Amino acid sequence: MCGTRTAREDHRHEAIELLDRVDASRLILLMDRLRLGGLLGRRLLDLGPSLDPWLEAQIGARMDRAGKNGTAHELISLALLTGLDHAGIRALGLKGSILARQVYDDPGARTAGDIDILVAAADLDRAIEVVQQMGWRHERHASRTTRLPVLHETLGRPDLPRVELHWRVHWYETKFATDALARAERPAPHQPLVMQAADGVAALMLFYARDGFFGLRMAADVAAWWDARCAGVDPDVLIDPVATSYPGLAGPLEVARSLLRDLVGLPTRAEAAGVRRRLAGQLATPFADLEPAQVLANASLVDLLLAPRGHLGDAVGRELQKIPENLERRLTVQDGLHPYLERSEHALRMLRRWAMALLPALLKMWQPGSATAEDRRA
Numbered sequence: 001m002c003g004t005r006t007a008r009e010d011h012r013h014e015a016i017e018l019l020d021r022v023d024a025s026r027l028i029l030l031m032d033r034l035r036l037g038g039l040l041g042r043r044l045l046d047l048g049p050s051l052d053p054w055l056e057a058q059i060g061a062r063m064d065r066a067g068k069n070g071t072a073h074e075l076i077s078l079a080l081l082t083g084l085d086h087a088g089i090r091a092l093g094l095k096g097s098i099l100a101r102q103v104y105d106d107p108g109a110r111t112a113g114d115i116d117i118l119v120a121a122a123d124l125d126r127a128i129e130v131v132q133q134m135g136w137r138h139e140r141h142a143s144r145t146t147r148l149p150v151l152h153e154t155l156g157r158p159d160l161p162r163v164e165l166h167w168r169v170h171w172y173e174t175k176f177a178t179d180a181l182a183r184a185e186r187p188a189p190h191q192p193l194v195m196q197a198a199d200g201v202a203a204l205m206l207f208y209a210r211d212g213f214f215g216l217r218m219a220a221d222v223a224a225w226w227d228a229r230c231a232g233v234d235p236d237v238l239i240d241p242v243a244t245s246y247p248g249l250a251g252p253l254e255v256a257r258s259l260l261r262d263l264v265g266l267p268t269r270a271e272a273a274g275v276r277r278r279l280a281g282q283l284a285t286p287f288a289d290l291e292p293a294q295v296l297a298n299a300s301l302v303d304l305l306l307a308p309r310g311h312l313g314d315a316v317g318r319e320l321q322k323i324p325e326n327l328e329r330r331l332t333v334q335d336g337l338h339p340y341l342e343r344s345e346h347a348l349r350m351l352r353r354w355a356m357a358l359l360p361a362l363l364k365m366w367q368p369g370s371a372t373a374e375d376r377r378a
Helices: 005-010 012-021 024-034 037-045 053-086 096-104 121-133 176-183 197-210 217-230 235-245 247-264 275-282 292-305 312-321 325-331 338-365 373-377
Strands: 091-094 115-119 152-157 160-166
Touching (some): 005 012, 024 037, 024 053, 037 053, 053 115, 053 121, 091 096, 115 121, 121 152, 176 197, 197 235, 197 247, 235 247, 275 292, 275 338, 292 312, 292 338
Parallel strands (some): 115 160
């Protein structure tokens, strides 16, 4: 149900048979965990056969809630984009209700969360000022010493979603997001900017990789973007030029394509090549069945495995220095040696979780027929 239109049609009869036998309560729990109640609910209702009354009621409640939240999220997002536009700042909505409107024509098809907006790095400070004037407060961490954040600036407001102002969509390079924003166009006057087809599908794949290939929500978004913007085109013809123009992104784009082919039926021929990329693919957890701390550890491990050649050391340093927000708040008011011990303990916990993730992934790769002799030697 998360696949491309073609994949869903190919498996329609199988899905109907499974729906007839499914444990309804477990299905609802899974939909909630994957944060796909609005999208999957609508697609399950559209399958054709009558659902169990309890399941249909549960799906209806989730769709109603998702629709209300999505509409509110969309209105706030559009207000922010309009405010930035009036200030002369080129801005583009990422993910959230803006994406839901673009690819599903339904702001309730995605669970509403933070509001992600892309602006050029040169406009980031002015964008912060505009959003602050609209009632949000900049949440810059005291420990940061660089002008630009790793990925985005965060602004909070107690009664509304957080705003994340991005200047890039992945930390392996600095040009793709700027170029994609410059190439974006408005489908019609007064509508939000939309990325070009190739840029948009690549950006969604990069979000998927940055999240450690976790869950099915981003995979479903890639499939929906494909149906809405790229149907009938060879995906590799679209993505290969992006990977060539921005070589730092080649790894995550290659692994994402190979995973999405099996998960959602993306018609790609891409295969993850090399030990590091194949290991990153093994860490995918489509059913989101990990505890939150391990999810973060897996995502950071994928970051290390897909780091461009020559940048692995930088990636290790970046990941080991990341401090959970609640821990950082404690450290900013402490003096002496203790904060350094806290950071060291955090690094050791991260290393332990990396080992917990790597061991089963390595065992899968070493199973007979799962790796070439060349891979094993490497």
